[in-house]
Amino acid sequence: MKIAPAYTIKQTADQTGVTEDTIRYYEKIALLPRAERKDNGHRVYREEDIRTIRLLSCLKKTGMPLEEMRPFLAVSADADPADYPELVAQLRHHRENIVSQIASLQQVVDFIDLKLDEGRYRGECPSEEKEGTKKKPISPMEMSHFSVAGRTGKP
Amino acid sequence: MKIAPAYTIKQTADQTGVTEDTIRYYEKIALLPRAERKDNGHRVYREEDIRTIRLLSCLKKTGMPLEEMRPFLAVSADADPADYPELVAQLRHHRENIVSQIASLQQVVDFIDLKLDEGRYRGECPSEEKEGTKKKPISPMEMSHFSVAGRTGKP
DNA sequence: CCTTGACTTGGAGCCGACTCCAACTTTTAG
DNA sequence: CTAAAAGTTGGAGTCGGCTCCAAGTCAAGG
Numbered sequence: 211m212k213i214a215p216a217y218t219i220k221q222t223a224d225q226t227g228v229t230e231d232t233i234r235y236y237e238k239i240a241l242l243p244r245a246e247r248k249d250n251g252h253r254v255y256r257e258e259d260i261r262t263i264r265l266l267s268c269l270k271k272t273g274m275p276l277e278e279m280r281p282f283l284a285v286s287a288d289a290d291p292a293d294y295p296e297l298v299a300q301l302r303h304h305r306e307n308i309v310s311q312i313a314s315l316q317q318v319v320d321f322i323d324l325k326l327d328e329g330r331y332r333g334e335c336p337s338e339e340k341e342g343t344k345k346k347p348i349s350p351m352e353m354s355h356f357s358v359a360g361r362t363g364k365p
Numbered sequence: 366m367k368i369a370p371a372y373t374i375k376q377t378a379d380q381t382g383v384t385e386d387t388i389r390y391y392e393k394i395a396l397l398p399r400a401e402r403k404d405n406g407h408r409v410y411r412e413e414d415i416r417t418i419r420l421l422s423c424l425k426k427t428g429m430p431l432e433e434m435r436p437f438l439a440v441s442a443d444a445d446p447a448d449y450p451e452l453v454a455q456l457r458h459h460r461e462n463i464v465s466q467i468a469s470l471q472q473v474v475d476f477i478d479l480k481l482d483e484g485r486y487r488g489e490c491p492s493e494e495k496e497g498t499k500k501k502p503i504s505p506m507e508m509s510h511f512s513v514a515g516r517t518g519k520p
Numbered sequence: 521c522c523t524t525g526a527c528t529t530g531g532a533g534c535c536g537a538c539t540c541c542a543a544c545t546t547t548t549a550g
Numbered sequence: 551c552t553a554a555a556a557g558t559t560g561g562a563g564t565c566g567g568c569t570c571c572a573a574g575t576c577a578a579g580g
Contacts, residue, residue, distance in 0.1 A: 220526075230527090231569055238530095239567095250576055252527055265476070268469045273428025276567075285480045298481065305477045312470050314423045315463050321420070322460045325440045326453065375556075385557090386539060393560095394537095405546055407557055431537070521580105528575070538564085545558070550551105 214256055219245075222255040226263040233263065241266065241276055241283065262286055272311065278304070369411055374400075377410040381418040388418065396421065396431055396438065417441055427466060433459070 223230045236242040237253075242262065245253040255263075265286060269279050281300040378385045391397040392408075397417065400408040410418075420441060424434050436455040 218526080229569085232567085234528090235568060247528095250527080251529095252576090265473075269473065270567095271428060271466060272470055272473070273426060282476075301477050301481060305474060305481075308470050308474050308477075311426060312467055312474075315427055315467050315470070318420075318423060318427070319460060319463055319467075321437075322456050322463075326456060373556080384539085387537085389558090390538065402558095405557080406559095407546090425537095524577100524579085526576090529573085530571105532569100532571075534567100534569075536566090538566105540563075541561085543559085546556085548553105548555080550553085 217255045217260065219253050219255065222260055222263065225260055226267055228263055228267050236263075236266065236276075239276070241279060272308070372410045372415065374408050374410065377415055377418065380415055381422055383418055383422050391418075391421065391431075394431070396434060427463070 217225070219230045219233060222228075223233060226233075228236075233242070237245060242259075245255060245259065248254055262283065265282065266276075266279055269282065270276075281297055281304065284294070284297055285301065372380070374385045374388060377383075378388060381388075383391075388397070392400060397414070400410060400414065403409055417438065420437060421434055424437065425431075436452055436459065439449070439452055440456065
C-alpha cells in the first residue's frame with residue numbers, strides 16, 4: 211500500500227492557479243464533487259483532484275461556461291463514456307466546438323502576424339486611399355476578418 | 366466610383382451572429398466606433414464594419430474580455446501598427462496568449478479523443494476497481510489533466 | 521491561556537456582458 | 551389616416567462567475 215499524497219486547499223490553489231475561493235465555489239455549485247474532509251472539516255485534495263481542477267481551469271481559459279464543463283467531469287470522474295450515449299454525443303459536440311475554436315484562434319494569430327509584418331516593411335507612406343480599397347494584394351490566406359473603416363472618431 | 370453596399374443593424378446582426386442589442390452595446394462602450402447614421406438616425410454598416418464585428422465575435426468566443434479587444438480594433442481600424450510600439454507589444458503578447466490557448470484546446474481535444482476511444486474498445490466488463498487506479502496504461506501523449514476520483518456523489 | 525494562522529460556513533456584493541424595456545420617431549403598406 | 555415594422559435612446563435588470571466578508575472552529579507556539 212502506498213501513501214496517497216494529500217494537499218490542503220491552499221496548496222491545491224497554488225498548484226493549479228485557481229484561488230481557494232474559486233475552488234470552494236466550484237464545489238458549492240457541484241462542479242467539483244464534495245471534497246473529502248479531515249476530522250477537523252478541512253478539505254483534502256489528491257492528485258486526481260488537482261488534475262480535474264487543472265482541466266476546469268484549462269477549459270475556462272477557452273471561454274467555456276462552467277455549465278458546459280459538467281460532461282467533461284462526468285467522463286473524467288469515473289465513467290466509461292460508452293455507458294452514457296448522451297454524454298458521448300455531448301463530448302463529440304464539444305470536440306467540434308473546440309476544433310472550430312482552434313481554427314478561429316489560428317485565424318486570429320494569422321491576423322496578428324499579418325498586421326505585424328505589414329507594419330514592418332511599410333515605411334510610412336502617406337496612404338490616402340479613402341476607404342475600403344485594399345492597400346496591397348495580401349497573401350492567399352486572407353480567410354476572414356480584419357481591416358476596417360477609416361472612421362475611428364479621431365480628431 | 367462604385368457603390369459601397371450598406372446594411373441595417375438587423376442585417377448586420379444576421380450576418381455576424383451578434384445581436385442588435387449587443388452591437389449597440391459595443392458602440393455604447395466605444396468598442397466599436399460610432400456608426401455612421403442615415404438622415405433618420407438609423408445606423409449604417411459597411412463590409413468593413415461587418416468584418417470588425419466578426420473579429421470581435423471571434424475573439425469573444427475564445428474567452429477574451431472586451432477590454433482586451435481594443436488593441437485589435439486599433440490595428441484593424443486604420444493604424445499602421447509600427448506607429449504604436451506599445452500596441453505592437455500588446456499584439457505580440459496576445460499572440461502568445463492565443464498560441465498557448467490553442468495548445469490548451471488541442472489538449473482538450475486529445476483528452477476527448479482519448480476518452481471516446483477508451484470507451485470504444487472496452488466492452489463493458491464490470492469494472493469495480495474502487496478508485497484512481499488507472500485502467501490501462503495509456504499513450505505516451507498524456508501531457509496533462511484528466512482522469513479523476515471515483516467519488517462523484519452519484520446515487 | 522491567549523494569540524496567530526489556516527481553515528470552515530453562509531451569504532452579501534461586485535463586475536462584465538449582455539438583455540430587456542419604455543417611450544419615442546419614421547417609413548411602408550393598406 | 552391608421553397601423554405595423556424597424557429603428558432610436560437611456561436606463562434598469564439579469565446572470566455568470568467569482569470575490570469578499572463575518573463569525574466560528576481547531577492546532578500549535580510563546
